[in-house]
Amino acid sequence: MSHLKTKHLLGIKNLDKEDIELIFRTASYFKEVLNRPIKKVPPLRDVTIANVFFENSTRTKLSFELAEKRLSADVINFTASGSSVKKGETLLDTVHNILAMKVDMVVMRHSSSGAPHFLARHINATIINAGDGTHEHPTQALLDTFSILDKTGSVAGKRVVIVGDILHSRVALSNIFALQLLQAEVMVCGPPTLLPKHIGELGVKVETNIRKALAWCDVANILRIQLERQQMKYFPSLREYSQYFGVNKPLLDSLNKEILIMHPGPINRGVEITSDAADSDHSIILEQVENGVAVRMAVLYLLAEMN
Numbered sequence: 001m002s003h004l005k006t007k008h009l010l011g012i013k014n015l016d017k018e019d020i021e022l023i024f025r026t027a028s029y030f031k032e033v034l035n036r037p038i039k040k041v042p043p044l045r046d047v048t049i050a051n052v053f054f055e056n057s058t059r060t061k062l063s064f065e066l067a068e069k070r071l072s073a074d075v076i077n078f079t080a081s082g083s084s085v086k087k088g089e090t091l092l093d094t095v096h097n098i099l100a101m102k103v104d105m106v107v108m109r110h111s112s113s114g115a116p117h118f119l120a121r122h123i124n125a126t127i128i129n130a131g132d133g134t135h136e137h138p139t140q141a142l143l144d145t146f147s148i149l150d151k152t153g154s155v156a157g158k159r160v161v162i163v164g165d166i167l168h169s170r171v172a173l174s175n176i177f178a179l180q181l182l183q184a185e186v187m188v189c190g191p192p193t194l195l196p197k198h199i200g201e202l203g204v205k206v207e208t209n210i211r212k213a214l215a216w217c218d219v220a221n222i223l224r225i226q227l228e229r230q231q232m233k234y235f236p237s238l239r240e241y242s243q244y245f246g247v248n249k250p251l252l253d254s255l256n257k258e259i260l261i262m263h264p265g266p267i268n269r270g271v272e273i274t275s276d277a278a279d280s281d282h283s284i285i286l287e288q289v290e291n292g293v294a295v296r297m298a299v300l301y302l303l304a305e306m307n
Helices: 017-034 059-070 091-099 115-122 138-152 170-181 210-216 238-245 249-253 285-305
Strands: 048-053 074-079 105-110 126-132 159-163 185-189 205-207 219-222 260-262
Touching: 017 059, 017 138, 017 170, 017 285, 048 059, 048 091, 059 074, 059 105, 059 126, 059 138, 059 285, 074 091, 091 105, 091 115, 105 115, 105 285, 115 126, 126 138, 126 285, 138 170, 138 260, 138 285, 159 170, 159 210, 170 185, 185 210, 205 210, 210 249, 260 285
Parallel strands: 048 074, 048 105, 105 126, 159 185, 159 219, 185 205, 219 260
Antiparallel strands: none
């Protein structure tokens, strides 16, 4: 297969195993391109892409923008703060105005779950979901899964634990879907208050003891506590969370085995992970950042081919 089966990237749920494998093969090629002296290639020279971010973002937005520019696309950046959204303009009006500028693709982050799906039903441009509410963050899951493949040579059969605020995390849901499509075993670990009530129905193992979770896994993907999405207190204090669920170097050293440590960022150092663990030989956090550009280049390139 040489093309994706979908016009948009709204979520991992809309992809199958062959789609993901195609994205990874293409990302491997672009990763090699990014290590050349001249890192720019011309495939999207006639394509205009709008980055429409209704929520704050640093890494995802920069990663997409760099991927777009490496592919020679024309890039428009839009942020809700300082825009007409603050004056009451609707999501659909905002995007229609952007499309009037002859935009081909829209990369969108929005605080409302389902916002990219709504847009995909109402406009002709290709939509890429850069995170919608607590629903999905597909490119993050793709780069996380690609990083496991790139580091270990395989995803199938790997034991991956996702640790932290599973309840509010779009990264967790997308990772579960992507890992299961590629035949990995998945566990979630966190305080009972931060685990969705029926999470086990997704076919994942559930653990509330961080030591047991790390002893089980080959890879640990550590999520931050998303205080901005929490409407109530889910645990007594950050200090107590760190004491019971924080990952640190002594804990990793006590496992008597090597595991990979991942984190989608931003890192709350000293809360979900300490600096000695985040910066240790176990960590592939910086590799995730590098792989993010290659994976997003692959997604943009393959979706542009569908137009």
